[in-house]
Amino acid sequence: MDLRQLASLIRKGDRVALAKGITMAENDPGRASGLLRRIGVPGNAFVVGITGPPGTGKSSLVDRLIEAYRREGLRVGVIAVDPSSPITGGALLGDRIRMTGHAGDRRVFIRSMASRGWSGGLSRATSQVIRLMDAAGFDLILLETVGIGQSDIEVVGVAHAVMVVLMPGLGDDIQVSKAGLMEIGDVYVVNKSDLEGADNMVVSLLSVFRGGVRSPPVLKVSALSGEGVDKLVDALDSIRSRFSSGNLELRLRSIKGMIVETARGAAMQKLAEATDAKAERLAKQVLGAELTLEDAAAQLA
Amino acid sequence: MDLRQLASLIRKGDRVALAKGITMAENDPGRASGLLRRIGVPGNAFVVGITGPPGTGKSSLVDRLIEAYRREGLRVGVIAVDPSSPITGGALLGDRIRMTGHAGDRRVFIRSMASRGWSGGLSRATSQVIRLMDAAGFDLILLETVGIGQSDIEVVGVAHAVMVVLMPGLGDDIQVSKAGLMEIGDVYVVNKSDLEGADNMVVSLLSVFRGGVRSPPVLKVSALSGEGVDKLVDALDSIRSRFSSGNLELRLRSIKGMIVETARGAAMQKLAEATDAKAERLAKQVLGAELTLEDAAAQLA
Numbered sequence: 125m126d127l128r129q130l131a132s133l134i135r136k137g138d139r140v141a142l143a144k145g146i147t148m149a150e151n152d153p154g155r156a157s158g159l160l161r162r163i164g165v166p167g168n169a170f171v172v173g174i175t176g177p178p179g180t181g182k183s184s185l186v187d188r189l190i191e192a193y194r195r196e197g198l199r200v201g202v203i204a205v206d207p208s209s210p211i212t213g214g215a216l217l218g219d220r221i222r223m224t225g226h227a228g229d230r231r232v233f234i235r236s237m238a239s240r241g242w243s244g245g246l247s248r249a250t251s252q253v254i255r256l257m258d259a260a261g262f263d264l265i266l267l268e269t270v271g272i273g274q275s276d277i278e279v280v281g282v283a284h285a286v287m288v289v290l291m292p293g294l295g296d297d298i299q300v301s302k303a304g305l306m307e308i309g310d311v312y313v314v315n316k317s318d319l320e321g322a323d324n325m326v327v328s329l330l331s332v333f334r335g336g337v338r339s340p341p342v343l344k345v346s347a348l349s350g351e352g353v354d355k356l357v358d359a360l361d362s363i364r365s366r367f368s369s370g371n372l373e374l375r376l377r378s379i380k381g382m383i384v385e386t387a388r389g390a391a392m393q394k395l396a397e398a399t400d401a402k403a404e405r406l407a408k409q410v411l412g413a414e415l416t417l418e419d420a421a422a423q424l425a
Numbered sequence: 426m427d428l429r430q431l432a433s434l435i436r437k438g439d440r441v442a443l444a445k446g447i448t449m450a451e452n453d454p455g456r457a458s459g460l461l462r463r464i465g466v467p468g469n470a471f472v473v474g475i476t477g478p479p480g481t482g483k484s485s486l487v488d489r490l491i492e493a494y495r496r497e498g499l500r501v502g503v504i505a506v507d508p509s510s511p512i513t514g515g516a517l518l519g520d521r522i523r524m525t526g527h528a529g530d531r532r533v534f535i536r537s538m539a540s541r542g543w544s545g546g547l548s549r550a551t552s553q554v555i556r557l558m559d560a561a562g563f564d565l566i567l568l569e570t571v572g573i574g575q576s577d578i579e580v581v582g583v584a585h586a587v588m589v590v591l592m593p594g595l596g597d598d599i600q601v602s603k604a605g606l607m608e609i610g611d612v613y614v615v616n617k618s619d620l621e622g623a624d625n626m627v628v629s630l631l632s633v634f635r636g637g638v639r640s641p642p643v644l645k646v647s648a649l650s651g652e653g654v655d656k657l658v659d660a661l662d663s664i665r666s667r668f669s670s671g672n673l674e675l676r677l678r679s680i681k682g683m684i685v686e687t688a689r690g691a692a693m694q695k696l697a698e699a700t701d702a703k704a705e706r707l708a709k710q711v712l713g714a715e716l717t718l719e720d721a722a723a724q725l726a
Contacts, residue, residue, distance in 0.1 A: 161719050165711060255718075372712070379718065380708035384696075386722035391692045395685075407681035410466060411673070417556075417680065418462050421687035 127155070131162035137261045139233065146235055149252035153393055160252050165379060169201070169258035170364045173283030174268045176305065180291045181315040184347035185356075186268050190232055192357045193264055201257035201265040202234040203250060205279060233262060248389025251282050251382040264364075278388075281381035284374045285310045285363040287356075290329070292321035306332055310340055311359045317344040317352060395425065428456070432463035438562045440534065447536055450553035454694055461553050466680060470502070470559035471665045474584030475569045477606065481592040482616040485648035486657075487569050491533060493658045494565055502558035502566040503535040504551060506580060534563060549690025552583050552683040565665075579689075582682035585675045586611045586664040588657075591630070593622035607633055611641055612660045618645040618653060696726065 434442035
């Protein structure tokens, strides 16, 4: 099947074609880039980035959001960013299995992205998968990250709305603030609201924003019982309505994020193609003191 | 203080100067590069990379190794790679606190690297910190990764010996093999050997290597009780003796890894410097359909 045909099938919402396109984005950057040129940036899907430390219950919240949006009749795409290593956690696997409760639902498409490496490949592929799901007619895309650090913050840069998931007992606001999470969220969720300290966490988050320019909503939610999920959906919907009414700022932010991530991916790709033989030759020169390591790196880059 | 003075103090083993150099490597790539040109690649320290999934007890093993090497009279440097986010885990913090049992020891230097982002910065800084510790006279450097995925595999590429830490119950050998861990280890440790399934894990690892070219040692260890740590040290010492006798292959491998990581870091740095304004302008062109996202990314990169 040529790329033109594949693009056309994806636009018709063909699930097999979509899956094929996603696999191409993950494994074959060159061909995927050709496919994506045909796909363009459809711009109909509203993208929600979901980040926060591991263990805060992001996947369970995603599950609740799928339910809520399906009730509204929306087609929901989910991109779950897993670390490359399949052995890093039964929890992650368990989460994915839980989500497959929606597996029989033709209006839900869940894709777990096993990264080809954090250094650019993941981010590039994530942007591309968003564009593919968008083209395939999904109204809303939930992009769930692992919550490991900087790379998450990069990944959510392509979203129209960023939801930061926290939980009681994570430590004081100063730590949350240090992690860079206070700058990126459009909605803050204190999940596991049944745990002690949830109210304190909310107060402490609000106090961080007080006096600042931004005052994003801070919501107590229990993904377990479903309490507070309706308010979370309301908060996201208020951003979604701005998006739907053609808000340029949101669209620009997302496209900008995608450009940066795609460029990063391309740079990494180019470096990976720099032959092993060349690195080996340079290493020999460094070992022989003919070349500084700094100059060798510059020659390789 | 100028870079020449700083380099000279580091070479004399001055701990404050070393700490200053490391901070420079983390925060100021440009100046650090100047410092590192003066430091060169000393090549006296033996670098052990320690990787494996989270929760397998890497930090406790590092603690045991510090004890063992200190008994041998070696000066030990430890680089613990933490994810950027300080809130990702009490466990990590707990590990670091545990290690500070060695804090009063002037012949041990422990540095936790809070990454400035996974995309290259961490790897670059790691190579540089190794060279700084090496210059400061540390005989052995333990480089402990977070165990999150591909970036770990890149980080340990700079080591002379790679120790992969696993534990019973991680799943079958096929999964371990998928994660790319079977290719990179020089020594395999099944930690938490008191847990059920430790023997099975060892058998299953050995069966993966059977018939292959490589047959790295597979050792049962309990970091908790200390059982098996002596055999682990023996296994590492046998590689260390090859290193000490001037083995070029080990040295080349490490320098090659450092060149690649330094080049990767430089490429990312360059991209980060591409002005935000430029990305914004390109995003507007993409939104206006004057430019494809692919071409915009190419222009940015």
